[in-house]
Amino acid sequence: MDIGKPEEGETVVVSGAAGAVGSLVVQLAKISKCRVVAIAGSDQKCAWVKSLGADVALNYKASDFRSAMKSACPSGVDVYFENVGGSSAEAVFPLLNDFARVVACGMIAHYEADGGMAAGNPLALYSPQIVIKRIHIQGFICTDIIPKFPVIIGKLVGLVMKGKLKYKMDEVVGVENSIKALAGIFQGNNMGKRVIRMSEQPAVMPMRQFLMLKARPFVVGAFAAVTAGFLAKSRKK
Numbered sequence: 001m002d003i004g005k006p007e008e009g010e011t012v013v014v015s016g017a018a019g020a021v022g023s024l025v026v027q028l029a030k031i032s033k034c035r036v037v038a039i040a041g042s043d044q045k046c047a048w049v050k051s052l053g054a055d056v057a058l059n060y061k062a063s064d065f066r067s068a069m070k071s072a073c074p075s076g077v078d079v080y081f082e083n084v085g086g087s088s089a090e091a092v093f094p095l096l097n098d099f100a101r102v103v104a105c106g107m108i109a110h111y112e113a114d115g116g117m118a119a120g121n122p123l124a125l126y127s128p129q130i131v132i133k134r135i136h137i138q139g140f141i142c143t144d145i146i147p148k149f150p151v152i153i154g155k156l157v158g159l160v161m162k163g164k165l166k167y168k169m170d171e172v173v174g175v176e177n178s179i180k181a182l183a184g185i186f187q188g189n190n191m192g193k194r195v196i197r198m199s200e201q202p203a204v205m206p207m208r209q210f211l212m213l214k215a216r217p218f219v220v221g222a223f224a225a226v227t228a229g230f231l232a233k234s235r236k237k
């Protein structure tokens with residue numbers, strides 16, 4: 001919000017919109033009363049992102065993606081929240097308005113072993129547009145805002161509690177599947193936040209189960225000690 005500075009009525013484009021970061025950005029932009037165009041990698045993801053409130057959701061793998069982007073942004077783009085780079089950036093940059101803001105959060109299309117050159121060089125792609133349109137691009141790293149975490153998390157939790165912010169946990173079970181689960185992100189096979197559950201055992205054990213299984217020896221021991229103390233006292237009397 002501090003970097004993109006979305007204003008009511010502006011057009012915000014979010015790439016990687018069905019991911020952990022993107023799905024929240026879509027909803028926060030809607031809460032700021034912006035028109036939101038979301039980009040994701042499958043029709044199923046697009047349907048989910050639309051259900052979160054996006055005005056338009058486009059599949060960047062569709063053959064008509066670039067022309068669809070143009071039609072979806074008749075007044076140009078004021079804020080671009082960049083999670084991906086590559087073909088999404090190629091389609092969005094020519095549509096940026098003068099003084100548009102680009103929040104550079106991630107460039108997943110460029111993380112490959114070859115330096116992501118297969119997906120094009122994002123800096124070369126952006127440079128003429130940046131000058132001509134006086135575009136403001138700022139990188140964002142979440143560790144910069146650690147001091148603000150209590151306030152930000154408080155606000156986000158408040159929105160979740162009011163039902164204004166939805167999230168999806170994309171869970172893979174078993175520590176042995178961690179590598180596959182992480183690699184899967186690069187194939188786009190997650191929807192929402194990918195998390196790895198270390199085992200089938202629920203992370204938070206219900207209180208009753210905790211008392212029965214883990215705390216039983218202590219409960220029984222404490223009960224025995226109290227009873228023994230009570231008996232010893234009554235014998236002395």
Ligand SMILES: NC(=O)c1ccc[n+]([C@@H]2O[C@H](COP(=O)([O-])OP(=O)(O)OC[C@H]3O[C@@H](n4cnc5c(N)ncnc54)[C@H](OP(=O)(O)O)[C@@H]3O)[C@@H](O)[C@H]2O)c1
Pocket residue numbers: 016017018019020021022039040041042045083084086104105106107108109110140141142143185186187188189190191192193194
């Ligand atoms: N700056 C920070 O502090 C910070 C913090 C966390 C994450 N990030 C970055 O933010 C971005 C999103 O992170 P996330 O955790 O929310 O991940 P995510 O969006 O939940 O998962 C990554 C998604 O990126 C898409 N993708 C993968 N390879 C792609 C490619 N070659 N071209 C286009 N899209 C591709 C896939 O979705 P599709 O099916 O839609 O292709 C995949 O599901 C990433 O770039 C990540 O590195 C930055």
